[in-house]
Amino acid sequence: MTLLTRIQDTSERLTASDRRIIEVLLGQQGEAVFLSAAQLAERAQVHETTATRLAQKLGFSGYPELRAQLQKEVMEGQDAAARMRRSVSKVADGSYLADVVQSEISALEQLTRSIDQRDVDIASDMIVAARRVFIFAQGHATSVSVFLQRRLDRFGMTTVMLTGRGRDIAERLTSLGAEDLVLVLAFRKQPTDYAALMGHAAQVGARSLLISDLAGPTMTPPAGHLLAAPRGRSGTEFQTPIVPMTIVNAILLTIAGRHEPQVVAKLEELARLFDRFA
Amino acid sequence: MTLLTRIQDTSERLTASDRRIIEVLLGQQGEAVFLSAAQLAERAQVHETTATRLAQKLGFSGYPELRAQLQKEVMEGQDAAARMRRSVSKVADGSYLADVVQSEISALEQLTRSIDQRDVDIASDMIVAARRVFIFAQGHATSVSVFLQRRLDRFGMTTVMLTGRGRDIAERLTSLGAEDLVLVLAFRKQPTDYAALMGHAAQVGARSLLISDLAGPTMTPPAGHLLAAPRGRSGTEFQTPIVPMTIVNAILLTIAGRHEPQVVAKLEELARLFDRFA
DNA sequence: GTTGACTTGCAGGATTTCCTGCACAATGGT
DNA sequence: ACCATTGTGCAGGAAATCCTGCAAGTCAAC
Numbered sequence: 001m002t003l004l005t006r007i008q009d010t011s012e013r014l015t016a017s018d019r020r021i022i023e024v025l026l027g028q029q030g031e032a033v034f035l036s037a038a039q040l041a042e043r044a045q046v047h048e049t050t051a052t053r054l055a056q057k058l059g060f061s062g063y064p065e066l067r068a069q070l071q072k073e074v075m076e077g078q079d080a081a082a083r084m085r086r087s088v089s090k091v092a093d094g095s096y097l098a099d100v101v102q103s104e105i106s107a108l109e110q111l112t113r114s115i116d117q118r119d120v121d122i123a124s125d126m127i128v129a130a131r132r133v134f135i136f137a138q139g140h141a142t143s144v145s146v147f148l149q150r151r152l153d154r155f156g157m158t159t160v161m162l163t164g165r166g167r168d169i170a171e172r173l174t175s176l177g178a179e180d181l182v183l184v185l186a187f188r189k190q191p192t193d194y195a196a197l198m199g200h201a202a203q204v205g206a207r208s209l210l211i212s213d214l215a216g217p218t219m220t221p222p223a224g225h226l227l228a229a230p231r232g233r234s235g236t237e238f239q240t241p242i243v244p245m246t247i248v249n250a251i252l253l254t255i256a257g258r259h260e261p262q263v264v265a266k267l268e269e270l271a272r273l274f275d276r277f278a
Numbered sequence: 279m280t281l282l283t284r285i286q287d288t289s290e291r292l293t294a295s296d297r298r299i300i301e302v303l304l305g306q307q308g309e310a311v312f313l314s315a316a317q318l319a320e321r322a323q324v325h326e327t328t329a330t331r332l333a334q335k336l337g338f339s340g341y342p343e344l345r346a347q348l349q350k351e352v353m354e355g356q357d358a359a360a361r362m363r364r365s366v367s368k369v370a371d372g373s374y375l376a377d378v379v380q381s382e383i384s385a386l387e388q389l390t391r392s393i394d395q396r397d398v399d400i401a402s403d404m405i406v407a408a409r410r411v412f413i414f415a416q417g418h419a420t421s422v423s424v425f426l427q428r429r430l431d432r433f434g435m436t437t438v439m440l441t442g443r444g445r446d447i448a449e450r451l452t453s454l455g456a457e458d459l460v461l462v463l464a465f466r467k468q469p470t471d472y473a474a475l476m477g478h479a480a481q482v483g484a485r486s487l488l489i490s491d492l493a494g495p496t497m498t499p500p501a502g503h504l505l506a507a508p509r510g511r512s513g514t515e516f517q518t519p520i521v522p523m524t525i526v527n528a529i530l531l532t533i534a535g536r537h538e539p540q541v542v543a544k545l546e547e548l549a550r551l552f553d554r555f556a
Numbered sequence: 557g558t559t560g561a562c563t564t565g566c567a568g569g570a571t572t573t574c575c576t577g578c579a580c581a582a583t584g585g586t
Numbered sequence: 587a588c589c590a591t592t593g594t595g596c597a598g599g600a601a602a603t604c605c606t607g608c609a610a611g612t613c614a615a616c
Contacts, residue, residue, distance in 0.1 A: 096532045108379050143421040214300075295594075
């Protein structure tokens, strides 16, 4: 039973004070969901008691129950569309494809909420300003790093891949200097060599950029700049690199658009040449 | 000061339990804003006390203050997302991120129209039935192949990567037999060695599977089974491997779901072990 | 003007939620 | 192996949030 229904069913028994509370409740839904009975009553200029009694009049056991109902409705209203699609995909039994597509889409929608274009701008500036870009990636992150490296190479940048373990990385790091950038791709949890890498970067004065998921903010020492967004299916093993891949892509497009407007045309010409020769 | 900032500033002092709470807090933001300390702790599988102490560690006077901050940010974020949606595409203003996300979403929506779950089923059956899977990928397709190979390995399958050129591939192909599967990832245009590879596969009786984009149907000789869907931004240089990556993911999920229902649980257990040890 | 039905406010108690001191466990270093 | 440090859980108390009995106020009907 929805809150609105309950109000309608009880409408003839509502007092003026009740109506003022309801007005706040529905008029400022977004904020009302967080308020305690006392806070709500204050906004409506009525006594706290009235709020409690209204809740009971509407058939709830008490005010907390009313608020929970409101929260539920607001939440569902937010992603009603998404929920609908999700349930549709579940109906088609065994349709893993539809399910995967659906969860990737929600993850991408979440992405614009987690990251601002300004953060992307900063990241692209850092990359463009760097003499060389050292790309650190392990495990599942390597697929993203492969993508990133190819693109940066095409932009004419110098990249160094740090994909091995321990010694392999150390050897390639000897030349790291203040003008270089360390770009880390890391998901789920902090990689073994992360701390050492960041420590070294800080020591030689190199800047650092971390592209990550929910684990990003917890990695230490913190990177110079962080781009983090939750990936879909959080908590399960079936996470994909699509969200970070899209972050990387946004960075690449920003570089092309902000710093090298002419580079795009060149790249496409190059691609056509490749098509003809290769 | 934003919650994320506080988390970063405190990152080096965070414990494993703290991180689990943060993961719930950020990963399930929408619901977390309503939870009491005890409820949040239960979701994160930690003791209530830890939640209280985390709040204090982050500089809040207590948990209620932390939750209030989260509520504030979620509310503001909603506004931002709504504003974003209103203005369709803001590339002109330099919002490349929104544009990228938008075009990826439409590409993914197109995907369900291009490929049927039955095609995915066939592909997974072929992979499961194979003794070994030879994965052929070049250029931008390698990022997808890296992803695919890691996952198949975890499933306990034997994979052979064919990522080099000419001779490199030929050498690894000598052992190809009738019980093996050749899985080709190729976009935009037919790769140089494609015809030779397919010819050899046909000769030894190996089955073949091609995952591709609009160029897929034009490749010759045709593969035994084809999964093809248009990628976003068709015609431009800025195409991403997200659509094929999602196809691959659908295949993997189908394998897990259809052929090895128990494998999922095992994988997640494995992941937890990794988290603990690595 | 009185009565009765109803609403509102207050005070105090009940319940939920939150914080903190203490003890135990785990970890890392000597 | 031992100690110091740090993290975790429990128990109890503090604080907030909420509910209810009672009294005062309002208003209309008689």
